[in-house]
Amino acid sequence: MTDLKKKGAFATVKCGNCDLTKEVLVNSISEPVDAFGDFIDVYYADQELQRLERRIKKLKEDHEWGELALAYSILSDLSKVKAAILLEEDNVNLDEVNDWKARSEKYKQLEKDTILKLDSEELERGVRTDEESLFAESDTKIKKERKIEDIFDDPGFLEF
DSSP states (O other), rough: OOGOOOOTTTEEEETTTTTOOOEEOOOOOHHHHHHHHHHHHHHHHHHHHHHHHHHHHHHHTTTOHHHHHHHHHHHHHHHHHHHHHHTSSSSSSSSHHHHHHHHHHHHHHHHHHHHHHHHHHHHHHHOOOOGGGTTSSOOOOOOOOOOOOHHHHTTTTOOO
16 A cells, blocks of 8 residues: 555556456555556546447437537547557557547547537526526426436446
């Protein structure tokens, strides 16, 4: 545990099921769960990228700008992870690393554009009156219908 408290140290994470081992970078405030989270991110990054890219199409169709911005943010972070993974390889392909960095920047810009779109749509709808406020009392209990695919495609579904 003392290794985790050193600045710029590495923690070795080993899967208790398959013995897969990976060293991950930790910092002075890292906890063991942070190292494990980074380990998981490394090995499931490709699956998460593919899932989110499929989800983006549906979010665009449904005009779900808030969730779309979140998906772009996660894709940007995952692209940075992919670039970092490639830098750890013995034969580093800098072109591929730079491609992942460029993807990260592209997703970050798409996130910003989507947030602007969300903000402009809210402005177009106008300011809510007291009766429409989130804090107004209402007798109706409106529930949004959710399909099972929407739940599994939700970027936060398996986060804990």
